[in-house]
Amino acid sequence: MAVIKRTQVIDRPVEQVFEAVVNVANYPKWNATTPSARKLTAGEIGEGTRFELEIRGFGKVPQELREFERNKRVRVVPSMKFLSGGHRFLFTAQGARTRIDHELEMTPKGLFKIFSPFMGMMGAKNLRDTANALQRYLERT
Numbered sequence: 654m655a656v657i658k659r660t661q662v663i664d665r666p667v668e669q670v671f672e673a674v675v676n677v678a679n680y681p682k683w684n685a686t687t688p689s690a691r692k693l694t695a696g697e698i699g700e701g702t703r704f705e706l707e708i709r710g711f712g713k714v715p716q717e718l719r720e721f722e723r724n725k726r727v728r729v730v731p732s733m734k735f736l737s738g739g740h741r742f743l744f745t746a747q748g749a750r751t752r753i754d755h756e757l758e759m760t761p762k763g764l765f766k767i768f769s770p771f772m773g774m775m776g777a778k779n780l781r782d783t784a785n786a787l788q789r790y791l792e793r794t
Contacts, residue, residue, distance in 0.1 A: 657776045659755040661784050665791045667746040670753065671724045673791055674742050677704040677716060683790030684783060686710075740780075753787075755780055 663670050673679070675698050680687040686709045693703040693715070700721040707713050711733070720728040720741065730739035738758035745752040757780045 657755075657757045657759075657780050659757075659780050659784055661753050661755070661788060662747065663751050663753065663788050663791050664749070665751060666749055667724045667744050667751040670751040670787075670791060671727070671744055673787065674729075674753075675702075675718060675721070675727055677702075677706065677718075677729065680706060684786050686779065686782065740783075753784070755784060 678690045678692045680690045689707040702718045704716045715732040717730050728739045728741040738760050741756040743754040759776045
């Protein structure tokens with residue numbers, strides 16, 4: 654199991670940063686690895702909300718929000734046959750800025766366990782690119 658951690662500070666209030674992260678359907682606006690996304694469940698975004706993301710290299714992947722605590726934490730959990738884990742975001746308000754502690758967990762299943770050594774490298778690059786893209790998107794105005 655690979656767990657990759659990263660911390661960043663974004664020059665925006667926690668409410669704005671949290672909203673950008675949990676509104677998964679908007680990821681294509683800022684994340685180059687997500688060409689398309691859509692919300693699958695009706696109603697307000699919260700615990701259990703499901704989305705479908707098209708992720709480069711993986712195709713269309715159902716995702717679910719778990720550990721949902723508004724402006725504090727959320728975990729985006731993919732539903733894949735060959736990989737388990739998820740991306741946990743922990744938010745800390747720092748005045749008008751927001752600290753995000755990222756934890757990306759990637760655990761290959763079945764025959765894909767042979768790729769375990771590569772998961773750390775692939776995950777670290779993906780996490781870095783995602784964090785940088787989120788920061789550029791939120792701080793551009």
